[in-house]
Amino acid sequence: ARPRFVAGAVGPTNRTASLSPDVNDPGFRAVDFDVLRAAYEEQIGALLEGGADLLLVETVFDTLNAKAALFAAREVFDRLGRAVPVMVSGTITDASGRTLSGQTAEAFAVSIGAVDVGPEGLFSLGLNCALGADMLRPHLRALAGATEALVSCHPNAGLPNEFGEYDESPEHMARVLRAFAEEGLLNVVGGCCGTTPEHIRVLAGAVRGLAPRVAPELPRRLRLSGLEAFEVTENTNFVNVGERTNVTGSPKFSKAVLAGDLEAGVSIARQQVDGGAQIVDVNVDEGMLDGVATMTRFLNLVGSEPDVARVPVMIDSSRWEVLEAGLKRLQGKGVVNSLSLKDGEAEFVRRARQVRRYGAAVVVMAFDEQGQADTYERRVEVCARAYRLLTGEAGFPAHDVIFDPNVLTVATGLPEHDRYAVDFIEATRWIKANLPGALVSGGISNISFSFRGNNPVREAMHSVFLYHAVRAGLDMGIVNAGQLAVYDDLDARLREHVEDVILARRADATERLLEIAGEFRAGPRETAGPA
Numbered sequence: 431a432r433p434r435f436v437a438g439a440v441g442p443t444n445r446t447a448s449l450s451p452d453v454n455d456p457g458f459r460a461v462d463f464d465v466l467r468a469a470y471e472e473q474i475g476a477l478l479e480g481g482a483d484l485l486l487v488e489t490v491f492d493t494l495n496a497k498a499a500l501f502a503a504r505e506v507f508d509r510l511g512r513a514v515p516v517m518v519s520g521t522i523t524d525a526s527g528r529t530l531s532g533q534t535a536e537a538f539a540v541s542i543g544a545v546d547v548g549p550e551g552l553f554s555l556g557l558n559c560a561l562g563a564d565m566l567r568p569h570l571r572a573l574a575g576a577t578e579a580l581v582s583c584h585p586n587a588g589l590p591n592e593f594g595e596y597d598e599s600p601e602h603m604a605r606v607l608r609a610f611a612e613e614g615l616l617n618v619v620g621g622c623c624g625t626t627p628e629h630i631r632v633l634a635g636a637v638r639g640l641a642p643r644v645a646p647e648l649p650r651r652l653r654l655s656g657l658e659a660f661e662v663t664e665n666t667n668f669v670n671v672g673e674r675t676n677v678t679g680s681p682k683f684s685k686a687v688l689a690g691d692l693e694a695g696v697s698i699a700r701q702q703v704d705g706g707a708q709i710v711d712v713n714v715d716e717g718m719l720d721g722v723a724t725m726t727r728f729l730n731l732v733g734s735e736p737d738v739a740r741v742p743v744m745i746d747s748s749r750w751e752v753l754e755a756g757l758k759r760l761q762g763k764g765v766v767n768s769l770s771l772k773d774g775e776a777e778f779v780r781r782a783r784q785v786r787r788y789g790a791a792v793v794v795m796a797f798d799e800q801g802q803a804d805t806y807e808r809r810v811e812v813c814a815r816a817y818r819l820l821t822g823e824a825g826f827p828a829h830d831v832i833f834d835p836n837v838l839t840v841a842t843g844l845p846e847h848d849r850y851a852v853d854f855i856e857a858t859r860w861i862k863a864n865l866p867g868a869l870v871s872g873g874i875s876n877i878s879f880s881f882r883g884n885n886p887v888r889e890a891m892h893s894v895f896l897y898h899a900v901r902a903g904l905d906m907g908i909v910n911a912g913q914l915a916v917y918d919d920l921d922a923r924l925r926e927h928v929e930d931v932i933l934a935r936r937a938d939a940t941e942r943l944l945e946i947a948g949e950f951r952a953g954p955r956e957t958a959g960p961a
């Protein structure tokens with residue numbers, strides 16, 4: 431006898447967590463992650479208690495709804511002490527090839543691929559419903575190339591006609607799906623709206639005996655997503671993370687957010703993306719603000735602005751509740767900035783596991799129970815311990831771990847700060863050589879706080895620091911996107927003096943830089959900077 435398995439189907443609901451139904455208020459949501467999660471917990475609990483062998487989270491038109499379902503599934507698995515494999519199937523709702531909430535098939539694959547769906551893992555990723563089989567080919571190709579899970583496809587019997595009926599014949603649908611299977615795109619086939627037992631019978635016959643798709647082995651790389659996928663490859667060079675959507679990093683952003691004008695904040699995000707930011711860092715940590723509410727509303731607004739929502743978000747906060755509030759607003763695969771060992775190993779691992787359930791990558795600061803790592807040895811020691819815990823106990827893929835070995839301010843006048851840049855650079859080199867797969871990032875503008883008010887000198891410091899750090903393996907940095915000076919274009923004398931400071935080449939480097947700094951001070955207009 432052929433074995434039969436029952437998949438418990440989990441639909442998308444009739445509300446979407448990533449879109450506003452109110453054209454006058456793009457920050458509004460008719461449903462949120464927690465409401466969806468509670469509803470899905472009830473549903474998934476019942477399906478498992480009823481004996482489902484698998485779960486099928488299907489017709490995903492909004493990846494954030496699906497993430498809430500997957501988070502709920504994980505909690506049900508814990509509660510019942512029993513896990514099942516999980517199938518996820520998205521739906522492309524228009525000819526532009528995107529989900530209703532705007533993601534490409536590849537971005538969808540990246541988002542779902544990042545979620546820890548439990549011990550039985552992601553069984554399959556696929557597409558169903560919507561446009562009918564013919565239109566799915568390019569999107570199925572994109573998906574099949576972006577996942578190591580099995581690939582499923584269960585289309586509608588075409589688009590409904592004016593009477594709401596589905597016209598595509600079993601033979602037509604079977605022909606199209608057979609062609610997908612022959613191309614090596616499929617592991618699982620089936621039918622959605624409008625298909626009948628006859629469709630399934632003809633379809634099963636059409637694919638019988640065909641070889642199933644062989645999943646590609648995806649290179650072990652950091653992949654993130656907003657509405658579009660973003661992959662860090664050997665050729666990506668240095669990844670720019672926009673720093674200006676930060677209440678402590680931009681007076682203009684701070685003023686807008688404190689005045690409640692979050693839309694103005696979104697336009698700063700857009701300026702960062704226009705200036706070349708490939709990821710946007712968002713920080714609303716400020717005593718006068720309700721961090722959870724502000725992060726929530728700001729990310730809702732960012733999610734409704736396609737030019738910004740295209741890129742992944744880095745949620746920047748020192749408070750876990752704010753990080754978690756941010757994670758509940760991202761349909762893409764974002765980055766948590768940051769976790770650290772400050773509160774000990776148990777809390778670190780607990781949070782890291784939560785981040786995996788929400789489906790994000792993580793920045794880990796070199797900070798532990800004893801405080802901030804400010805020497806080469808301490809940076810290396812803390813990062814090595816964090817790596818072991820993340821890749822071991824928390825189940826993190828190494829390429830989803832980004833270390834930040836602390837960019838601390840140089841040229842302060844205190845000799846014990848002289849080696850901060852060198853030690854960061856050498857720690858970067860050590861991490862890239864000894865913690866396989868992990869990436870390295872840093873808050874680049876921190877290096878030059880000692881020259882606040884003199885942007886030309888600050889920009890030269892950023893440029894020289896980046897030049898050496900990138901050569902040591904630095905993968906990404908939080909920067910003022912669009913304001914990075916080119917190393918080779920720097921004034922030669924300024925560069926020489928800055929390099930003495932950054933590389934700690936002489937004891938009097940700071941004094942000598944101070945002596946010439948005034949010559950490079952910009953006029954008041956330029957000093958203001960773009961944001």
Ligand code: THG
Binds near residue numbers: 676746836873875
């Ligand atoms: N590591 C990680 N995250 C971080 C940091 C880090 N997040 C915050 C910060 N450090 C990185 N972001 C900034 C943003 C702005 C500035 C510095 C770091 C900055 N702003 C100007 C200033 O304060 O002088 C603004 C001045 C103006 O525009 O008038 O320098 O290290 N993981």
